[in-house]
Amino acid sequence: MRSPRKVLVATVAAALVLSVVAAPPAAGAARDEFRVLPYLQSPSASGIRVTWFTEDGEPGRLTVLGPGGHRTYEVDGEPQAALAYTDAERAQEIPGLDQGSWLLGESSYKHTELVTGLRPGKQYSYTVRQGDATVTGRFRTAPTADDWRHLRLIAMSDLETEPLGRVQKREWAPGALAGAARPSAEPGSAWDRVHGTTTLSGARVLRYPLTEDEGLRRNLAVVEQRAPDAVLFTGDLVQGGGYQPGWDEFFRNTAGEGGDLLSQVPVLPAFGNWESFSALNGGYGTPADRTPVVRSRAKFHAYFDGPGNGTPAHQDNYYRIDYGPLTILTLDSNNGEPDDRAANYPAEEKLSGREYTGPGADTQENFTREEYEKAGGTDLSDYRPGSGQWHWVERQLADARAKGQAVIVQFHHVPYSSGEHGLPMNHALTSGQGGTPMRVYHSLFERYGVAAVISGHSEMFERSFVDENGDGTGVHYYDVGVSGDGLRGVRKESASPGSPPLRYNPYSQWTADQSEPEQWQDTDGVPRLTGGGKHYGHLEIDVDRGRGDRARITLTPVHVFPVLDRNLAVTRTERRTYHDQTVIDLDRTGRPIG
Incomplete structure (x- = not known):
């Protein structure tokens, strides 16, 4: 395997961190020269990583230009065997798409450069030249913790991309309703003819009026218009x-x-459960062969390079980013120990209803550490107390608090959820992938003054608030799993149509499903959606500096609303906000004020 050749042609105290505006090459040139356009990772006040992929491995040239001069790197590509197609992928057929039209070339080479020695709070430009194509952009470095006015992050989860998403419209589970009734979901109805309908839990339901691909792209377009400083992809x-x-x-x-x-x-990614699932290439494998899981996680590691965490075997699994006054901790919630599964609990011992005896130890029943390591995997990182990840988290929290930082944490499995994955392993209705074991971190988070925890997994929009000691100051927990895949609602007491919500999460403060009723207006016999309901979206996180070094965090749930004409066709989408904006004031040490 070749080592990437990096030639420093000129010097600069240049910078690139957040807020880039890139000009991609023409579609044909991009297809010919770039398998993946340059993307940004590991932002800081003094550097950033720029990564791109090609199909021939020929050297590419990265140039950074700004105050102090410029520096240019020539970077060879490293072959990525983990990103090769399988026979099953080559043979796959997707109704509505020409067979194989979504496949790229057979080879994949990674070009990556960590640019360091940069100045904070300055604007620069960059170019990446690969063959005959050039990508240009401009960017601004992260501020220091002492010199900043306003920051913006966007948090998203459960994008769950695949070529099928270009033609697939997901089921649109009914939630709370206001005004006129939803359009009929019966076969042959007007909605069925335009967008389709399906059966969910024994009842006919509408399909959403946008495909998964359309929903995601319109969601990302709104994000881009808001010019965030970083985006958190929470698994x-x-x-x-x-x-x-x-x-x-x-x-x-x-x-x-x-x-x-x-x-x-810049992207701050977290491992989700789907990052361990091999789809048509064997799913989670079998107890005798977990190589599909090993291959799946290897692809994540090929694409993403997080800052070091002191444990090379756990590289990219969990990491810390300091951006101005914010410390963002990304955790890996995929492997709790001891390993557990729903089958370990006899039927007569399983919980029912809202019974709860504890969070449990494991967020997934799909594979064990022993099985994974037998298949050659070496990167699993337990998150439970006493583990390396646990001690790392506690050290980062203590250090951030000593430095007066505001703290936001992200990981995939939402600890407090009213949705599909909100029940522990010993409950009769468990999915086998419940997020409750991550509640083990709450006491630590509350003690060190974490402002918010961002997760996904249940594919719904929800906010919970937990104040363990009852002093009025606690931690806000979000499920933001509505980026471009499912649009689920709250878990019901049973699968029967019309079953009431289970309300298993006593800490829930708001859900798009139940707190934002769909508003339909009957116009000349045609139902028109005017507001409310579940839609693709994201969480916008704004941080503003106040007097006396105090700061305020404002968390706004945003959705991309489809505007329909009288024929039920989508004419446009609009950025709208839900009615649950949360404001967290911080004291001078970065702790939330009750």
Whole structure:
């Protein structure tokens, strides 16, 4: 394997960190020269990583220009065997798409450069030249913790990209309703003819009026218009981490011909459960062979390079980013120990209703550490007390608090959820992937003054608030799993149509499903959607500096609303906000004020 050749042609105290505006090459040139356009990772006040992929491995040239001069790197590509297509992927057929039209070339080479020695708070430009194509952009370095006025982050989860998403419209589970009734979901109805309907839990329901791909791209377009400083992708980036077309589709929409957000804005990714799932290449494998899981996680590691965490075997799994006054901790919630599964609990011992005896130890029953390591995997990182990740988290929290930082944490499995994955392993209705074991961190988070925890997994929009000691100051927990895949509602007491909500999460403060009723207006016999309901969206996080070094965090749930004409066709989408904006004031030490 070749080592990347990096030639420093000129010097600069240059900088690139957040807020890039990239100009991608023409679609044909991009297709010919770039498999993945340049995208940004690991932002700081003094550096950033720029990564891109090609199919021939020929050297590319990265140039950074700004105050102090310029520096240019020539970077060879490293072959990525983990990103090769399988026979099953080559043979796959997707109704509505020409067979194989979504596949790229057979070879994949990674070009990556960590640019360091940069100045904070300055604007620079960059170019990446690969063959006959050039990508240009401009960017601004992160501020220091002492010199800043306003920051903006966007948090998203459960994009779950795949080529099928270009033609697939997901089921639109009914939630709370206001005004006129929803359109009929019966076969042959007006909605069925335009957007389709399906059966969910024994009842006919509407399909959403946008495909998964359209929903994601319009969501990302809104994000780009808001010019965030960084975007948090809280797991389940793809519909199967071991499914290469899913990764191709992810970058097609974020650093490719479908959109270039990540060429403009640094990405902070977290491992989700789908990043361990190999889709048509064997799923989670079998107890005797977990190589599909190993291959899946290897693809995540090929694409993303997080800052070091002191444990090389856990590189990229969990990491810390300091951006001005913010410390952002990304954790890996995929492996709790001891390993557990629903089958360990006899039927007569399983919980029912709202019974709760504890969070449990494991967020997934799909594979064990022993099985994974037998298949050659070496990167699993337990998150439970006493583990390396746990001690790392406690050290980072203590250090951030000593430095007066505001703290936001992200990981995939939402600890407090009213949705599909909100029940522990010993409950009769468990999904086998419940997020409750991550509640083990709450006491630590509250003690060190974490402002908010961002997760996904249940594919719904929800906010919970937990104040363990009852002093009025606690932690806000979000599920933001509405980026471009499912649009689920709250868990019901049973699968029977019309069953009431289970209300298993006593800490829930707001859900789009129940707190934002769909508003339909009957106009000349045609139902028109005017507001409310579940839609694709994201969480906008604004941080503003106040007097006396105090800061305020404002968290705004945003959705992309489809405007329909009288024929039920989508004429446009609009950025709208839900009615649950949360404001967290911080004291001078970065702690939330009750």
